Amino acid sequence: MSLVEATDLNVRFASGRVHAVRDASVRLEPGRCLALVGESGSGKSALARSLLGLAGPTATVTAGELRVAGQDAQGFGPREWRRVRGRHIGLVSQDALVALDPLRPIGAEITESLLAHRTVPRNRARERVVGLLTRVGVPDPEERARQYVHQLSGGLRQRALIASAIAAEPGILIADEPTTALDAAVQARVLALLNELKEQGTGLLLISHDLAVVEALADEVAVMRHGVIVETGPADRVLDDPRHAYTKELLAAVPGGRPRTNPARPSEGAPLLDVTGVVKRFAGRTAVAGVGFTLRPGETLGLVGESGSGKTTLARVVLGLARPDEGTVLLDGEPWSGVPERARRARRHTIQLVPQDPLSAVDPRWPVARIVGEALAATGVPRAERADRTVVLLERVGLSADLLDRRPAALSGGQRQRVAIARALAPEPRLLVCDEPVSALDVSVQAQVLDLLRRLQEELGLATLFISHDLAVVREVCDRVMVMKDGVVVESGPVEDVFAGPAHPYTKSLLDAVPRRARTTREPAQERL
Amino acid sequence: MRGVLTRLVSAALVVWAAATCAFLVLQLIPGDPVYAIVGSDALVSEEQHERIRAEYGLDQPLVVQYLRYVARLATFRFGDSYQLQQPVATVLADQLWPTVQLALAATALAPLLAVLVTVATSGRRNWPRRVSAAVELVVVSTPSFWLGIMLLTIFSFRLGWLPVSETGGVASLVLPTITLALPIAAVLSQVMREGLLAALDQPFAVTARARGVPETAVRYRHALRHSALPALTMAGWFTGTLLGGAVIVENVFARPGIGRVTLQAVGDRDLPVVQGVVALSAVVFVAVSVLVDLLYAVVDPRLRRRTGVQAI
Numbered sequence: 001m002s003l004v005e006a007t008d009l010n011v012r013f014a015s016g017r018v019h020a021v022r023d024a025s026v027r028l029e030p031g032r033c034l035a036l037v038g039e040s041g042s043g044k045s046a047l048a049r050s051l052l053g054l055a056g057p058t059a060t061v062t063a064g065e066l067r068v069a070g071q072d073a074q075g076f077g078p079r080e081w082r083r084v085r086g087r088h089i090g091l092v093s094q095d096a097l098v099a100l101d102p103l104r105p106i107g108a109e110i111t112e113s114l115l116a117h118r119t120v121p122r123n124r125a126r127e128r129v130v131g132l133l134t135r136v137g138v139p140d141p142e143e144r145a146r147q148y149v150h151q152l153s154g155g156l157r158q159r160a161l162i163a164s165a166i167a168a169e170p171g172i173l174i175a176d177e178p179t180t181a182l183d184a185a186v187q188a189r190v191l192a193l194l195n196e197l198k199e200q201g202t203g204l205l206l207i208s209h210d211l212a213v214v215e216a217l218a219d220e221v222a223v224m225r226h227g228v229i230v231e232t233g234p235a236d237r238v239l240d241d242p243r244h245a246y247t248k249e250l251l252a253a254v255p256g257g258r259p260r261t262n263p264a265r266p267s268e269g270a271p272l273l274d275v276t277g278v279v280k281r282f283a284g285r286t287a288v289a290g291v292g293f294t295l296r297p298g299e300t301l302g303l304v305g306e307s308g309s310g311k312t313t314l315a316r317v318v319l320g321l322a323r324p325d326e327g328t329v330l331l332d333g334e335p336w337s338g339v340p341e342r343a344r345r346a347r348r349h350t351i352q353l354v355p356q357d358p359l360s361a362v363d364p365r366w367p368v369a370r371i372v373g374e375a376l377a378a379t380g381v382p383r384a385e386r387a388d389r390t391v392v393l394l395e396r397v398g399l400s401a402d403l404l405d406r407r408p409a410a411l412s413g414g415q416r417q418r419v420a421i422a423r424a425l426a427p428e429p430r431l432l433v434c435d436e437p438v439s440a441l442d443v444s445v446q447a448q449v450l451d452l453l454r455r456l457q458e459e460l461g462l463a464t465l466f467i468s469h470d471l472a473v474v475r476e477v478c479d480r481v482m483v484m485k486d487g488v489v490v491e492s493g494p495v496e497d498v499f500a501g502p503a504h505p506y507t508k509s510l511l512d513a514v515p516r517r518a519r520t521t522r523e524p525a526q527e528r529l
Numbered sequence: 530m531r532g533v534l535t536r537l538v539s540a541a542l543v544v545w546a547a548a549t550c551a552f553l554v555l556q557l558i559p560g561d562p563v564y565a566i567v568g569s570d571a572l573v574s575e576e577q578h579e580r581i582r583a584e585y586g587l588d589q590p591l592v593v594q595y596l597r598y599v600a601r602l603a604t605f606r607f608g609d610s611y612q613l614q615q616p617v618a619t620v621l622a623d624q625l626w627p628t629v630q631l632a633l634a635a636t637a638l639a640p641l642l643a644v645l646v647t648v649a650t651s652g653r654r655n656w657p658r659r660v661s662a663a664v665e666l667v668v669v670s671t672p673s674f675w676l677g678i679m680l681l682t683i684f685s686f687r688l689g690w691l692p693v694s695e696t697g698g699v700a701s702l703v704l705p706t707i708t709l710a711l712p713i714a715a716v717l718s719q720v721m722r723e724g725l726l727a728a729l730d731q732p733f734a735v736t737a738r739a740r741g742v743p744e745t746a747v748r749y750r751h752a753l754r755h756s757a758l759p760a761l762t763m764a765g766w767f768t769g770t771l772l773g774g775a776v777i778v779e780n781v782f783a784r785p786g787i788g789r790v791t792l793q794a795v796g797d798r799d800l801p802v803v804q805g806v807v808a809l810s811a812v813v814f815v816a817v818s819v820l821v822d823l824l825y826a827v828v829d830p831r832l833r834r835r836t837g838v839q840a841i
Contacts, residue, residue, distance in 0.1 A: 082742075084741070085739050089739075090739065091735070093735065098733060101733040102831060103754050103828065105830075109736075112740055113740040113741075116740050148830045165736075168740070
């Protein structure tokens with residue numbers, strides 16, 4: 001028996017001008033997981049939301065048939081939809097920090113789900129909340145129920161969000177990118193929880209752009225592109241033997257599924273960056289506790305670790321934005337840390353940053369020409385030459401000059417990151433610090449940006465410090481890797497060695513936590529290589 | 530403990546800065562303060578003139594006058610009113626209560642009106658929002674003395690429901706409170722509606738709807754509290770409007786109070802009183818900003834750790 005069944009579902013926005021979902025058909029059954037896969041803007045979320053009657057006030061939803069919990073949902077008014085929401089279909093969205101009300105304790109949020117359908121009398125709600133939190137694996141549930149989202153770790157937050165979604169015991173759970181904001185290890189635990197719910201009989205609609213996550217959970221996969229389901233079938237079949245060209249493209253783009261390029265070039269000469277014994281403390285907490293490494297021209301060093309491990313602080317020290325409490329940083333053999341800013345300013349162009357989220361790292365009111373032009377101006381390029389140089393830089397990162405007048409909001413995620421890279425290249429740096437440069441991008445775009453970064457390294461001989469929590473990405477682009485935990489480097493070495501035989505238990509746990517696309521190694525495309 | 534000390538020091542700095550500004554500005558008012566003291570029509574001999582100047586310390590250099598003034602402020606002695614021949618402290622203390630009554634009533638009414646209007650007009654339909662936005666614009670743009678006169682004309686002269694001026698009863702407080710609160714409520718409801726609509730677009734609002742919570746409950750339980758944050762930021766402006774509004778409202782409705790005394794003192798160049806009012810306003814501003822910081826922590830748990838306020 002299917003709990004939700006939709007055939008020929010169409011979702012249109014803005015009085016029909018945007019056709020977000022076209023003739024899609026989905027079936028959700030108890031204990032089964034259907035994964036909707038596709039890039040951002042492909043209509044996955046619009047499809048899922050329309051099953052809850054939450055596609056938004058401007059949306060028009062039509063369908064050949066739309067049955068929810070045995071009723072015809074096409075005739076639903078607000079009252080009928082409310083009876084279904086939470087009770088028959090629950091929703092777990094991305095990033096619990098904003099998906100739970102930050103001004104209310106999580107206990108109150110879960111209680112709200114319980115009382116909305118009067119499944120539990122008010123005087124027993126508290127007890128149920130504790131029970132639910134225990135069920136999703138939150139320790140000290142009674143105390144946690146009184147806490148607010150910002151007081152919980154990423155994993156606990158997401159668990160609390162799941163608890164609030166399953167409170168009224170819905171038969172179907174829509175999980176919209178449920179682990180996107182999480183570290184690998186935390187992600188693995190949340191996936192395990194979702195899997196457990198599935199085994200207990202909950203039907204899952206999983207929305208994800210991460211094929212590794214999909215493989216961990218899905219029984220069936222539907223691949224969406226431009227609002228159309230282009231391929232659908234059992235997960236094994238779709239992932240192993242994709243038939244549609246787009247599915248193949250998606251699978252090929254998965255980091256880790258692609259061959260590693262250039263094996264570590266034997267780099268010679270003096271190191272460009274020499275970090276020794278760096279310690280950085282914040283108000284009694286030691287963020288970086290004695291880290292040292294060197295980076296030679298043309299070399300790419302991966303810096304891996306979970307959030308809070310000190311990666312970003314170390315990057316700030318390297319960038320000369322934070323002064324180390326102990327230790328030194330030498331840039332090109334000369335002191336870099338601990339010298340007055342005036343002595344550093346002339347050399348600042350040598351190190352440039354590629355940020356994680358380019359949208360927040362550029363002025364949203366500036367057009368591309370001005371964003372890149374500013375970086376050129378800062379290095380003393382005369383005004384007359386800036387326009388031409390900007391065009392050259394854009395070409396170098398694979399963007400056309402047509403985009404010069406666009407503002408960041410009018411660019412796609414990949415284009416934005418390319419602009420950020422163009423800006424970083426403007427001062428002709430020798431070292432790039434990339435802080436999670438692709439974690440906000442879809443896989444296929446991710447692959448393109450990684451290709452670009454590699455090409456730039458080769459063409460320009462750039463040294464790169466590549467910070468990421470995504471081990472597959474690190475494996476793909478880095479020569480050497482350094483694993484950080486609690487401010488200390490626990491393991492480092494050539495990428496092949498560390499990934500093939502991790503010596504430190506923490507590295508092992510990190511590698512184990514990655515939802516692995518085991519099958520990609522068997523991909524025919526690769527065997528032919 | 531250190532936080533309290535920092536607050537006290539910064540409060541003292543604010544009061545000092547306000548008092549200094551008042552002192553300097555009042556020096557710019559043309560005319561001889563002696564005439565303000567004896568009355569502009571009185572004939573004063575040269576000798577008397579000198580005597581009065583010496584008596585009030587006006588013969589001293591400006592710097593000395595300023596330092597004396599600050600010294601008096603620091604010891605809470607505001608001197609005597611030129612006109613009323615009473616200590617300034619007494620004048621203000623006598624007039625304080627009616628103004629406090631008016632301000633408290635308006636402080637209660639304005640947010641109440643704003644919340645009601647916000648919730649009523651943030652529904653799915655667009656037209657209540659448009660109507661209310663237009664009304665708010667008209668109210669904000671209306672000078673409050675005119676608003677007061679219109680209210681008087683309708684409710685007191687025409688309908689005879691409410692007294693024209695101060696009688697000591699609650700009824701005489703109604704029209705002044707409305708006159709003072711309406712423009713504030715109009716601005717607050719604009720800010721709050723903006724905040725409420727923004728909050729309704731947030732992911733947590735979607736989560737709440739996906740639980741099967743009715744739309745009105747999403748609004749009351751979740752979004753309203755979020756909309757209070759930008760409204761709280763307006764508290765400084767709110768205080769200023771209350772104090773400035775009191776001057777006008779008390780005069781229109783012939784109520785006793787600080788506002789009335791202030792207008793009179795400015796007109797008569799009664800400098801000690803004006804300076805006293807400035808110092809009092811500064812203290813009120815500082816007190817309000819402390820209160821608002823505490824309120825922030827009550828509304829937003831994310832700010833609690835910093836201020837040390839516990840959950841409520």
